[in-house]
Amino acid sequence: MPPNSEPLRKLGFLTIGLFDEAVPRLGHESTLDIIELGERLGFDSAWVRHRHLQYGVSSPVAVLAAASQRTSRIELGTAVIPLGWENPLRLAEDLATVDILSGGRLNPGVSVGPPMRYDQVKQALYPDTADIEDFSYDRVRRLLDFVRGEPATGFTGQEGFEVFSDRVQPHAQGIGDRMWYGGASLRSARWAGEHGMNFLTSSVVKAEESEDFAEIQLSHIRTFRAHHPDGDHARVSQGLVVIPTDTASxxxxxxxxxxxxxxxxxxxxAQGPARMMFARDLVGTSAEIAERLYSHAAFREINEVAFALPFTFDHDDYVQILTDIATKLGPALGWQAAP
Structure with missing residues (x-):
C-alpha cells in the first residue's frame, strides 16, 4: 500500500447469476453458493445484477431473500434494479420485507430510464400505458418516499375486521439510508447527492467532459459529494472488473x-450515440492489480468497492477469483476481512 493512501474499508463483489435455460436451478444455486462463500471469506457485501428476459437473475430481490436465510453477516445489494420495470410502491414492499428478513442487511441499488429494448417489451410490460409512463428521476423519488415511511395513502385505521396502514408495511427502519443510485452521468451524480442517496459507479460512464475513464468517474464522485448533505463522507462504491490470477491455473x-x-x-x-466509456478489465496478480488501482484517479477517491465478476465464467473460476480477492488483493489494498 503506497504511503498516505487511505486503506480500503469495504470490499464487495457483484455477480450476474447466469443459468442454463434447461436447468435454471443450478445457476441460481451457484449464485447463492458464491454469496455464502463471500461471507466465509470475510467480504463486506455481495451484489446481484438484474437480467430481464435473459438467462441471468431476473428477480434479484427474490434471490437475495434466499441469500438472507443462508448468511448472517454479509450485506446484500442490488446493482442495480432498473425502475422502468418496477412499480415503486410494490418494490418498496418487497425491499422492506427482505430487509426485515435479513436483519437490516439489504442495500438496494436502483437506476431510471426506459427499459432496455423498450419498443420490443412495452406492450408486454405496459400494454395500456406504454406511451405515458414516467421513467424520470421521479420514479426514484417515489420509491425513496415509500421506503422512508412517507404516507402512500390518505387512509389509516380499521375497516370491519381489516386494519390498514397509510405507509408501506413492513416498515424497515434504516433502509432509507441504505438506498443506492447507479449513475453514469454528471446529472445522475448530482441528483443522487441532492436526494441523500449513496452512489454506485461502475465500469461504464458517459463521456461528457473527457474520454479518460478515470477522469470522468472522478468528476462524478466529486459532483455527487458536492451536492450530498454528508459532503466528502457521502458513500461511494466503485465497481470495476478485476480478475486476480495468483492461484489460477x-x-x-x-x-x-x-x-x-x-x-x-x-x-x-466513447461508444454509440450516448458516448459510453468502458473501463478496462484488470487481469493479473493481486500486486499488479493493486498497483493499477492506486494509479486510478477515481479509486484514490473512494474506500468502498464492489468488484464485478466476469459474466461468463465457470463456478470454479469464481471461487478462485473471489478467494484471491479476499486473501491477496484486499489485503494489498489495506482491507481487513470481517471476522
Whole structure:
C-alpha cells in the first residue's frame, strides 16, 4: 500500500447469476453458493445484477431473500434494479420485507430510464400505458418516499375486521439510508447527492467532459459529494472488473486474458450515440492489480468497492477469483476481512 493512501474499508463483489435455460436451478444455486462463500471469506457485501428476459437473475430481490436465510453477516445489494420495470410502491414492499428478513442487511441499488429494448417489451410490460409512463428521476423519488415511511395513502385505521396502514408495511427502519443510485452521468451524480442517496459507479460512464475513464468517474464522485448533505463522507462504491490470477491455473489465466482482450477494443473511445466509456478489465496478480488501482484517479477517491465478476465464467473460476480477492488483493489494498 503506497504511503498516505487511505486503506480500503469495504470490499464487495457483484455477480450476474447466469443459468442454463434447461436447468435454471443450478445457476441460481451457484449464485447463492458464491454469496455464502463471500461471507466465509470475510467480504463486506455481495451484489446481484438484474437480467430481464435473459438467462441471468431476473428477480434479484427474490434471490437475495434466499441469500438472507443462508448468511448472517454479509450485506446484500442490488446493482442495480432498473425502475422502468418496477412499480415503486410494490418494490418498496418487497425491499422492506427482505430487509426485515435479513436483519437490516439489504442495500438496494436502483437506476431510471426506459427499459432496455423498450419498443420490443412495452406492450408486454405496459400494454395500456406504454406511451405515458414516467421513467424520470421521479420514479426514484417515489420509491425513496415509500421506503422512508412517507404516507402512500390518505387512509389509516380499521375497516370491519381489516386494519390498514397509510405507509408501506413492513416498515424497515434504516433502509432509507441504505438506498443506492447507479449513475453514469454528471446529472445522475448530482441528483443522487441532492436526494441523500449513496452512489454506485461502475465500469461504464458517459463521456461528457473527457474520454479518460478515470477522469470522468472522478468528476462524478466529486459532483455527487458536492451536492450530498454528508459532503466528502457521502458513500461511494466503485465497481470495476478485476480478475486476480495468483492461484489460477494456466488454463484459467489463458481464459481470463482472452476474455479481457476481446473486451479491450471498446475501451479506446466513447461508444454509440450516448458516448459510453468502458473501463478496462484488470487481469493479473493481486500486486499488479493493486498497483493499477492506486494509479486510478477515481479509486484514490473512494474506500468502498464492489468488484464485478466476469459474466461468463465457470463456478470454479469464481471461487478462485473471489478467494484471491479476499486473501491477496484486499489485503494489498489495506482491507481487513470481517471476522
Amino acid at each position: 494456466p488454463e484459467q489465466r489463458a481464459k481470463y486474458e482472452e476474455y479481457a482482450a476481446k473486451r479491450t477494443p471498446r475501451t479506446a473511445t
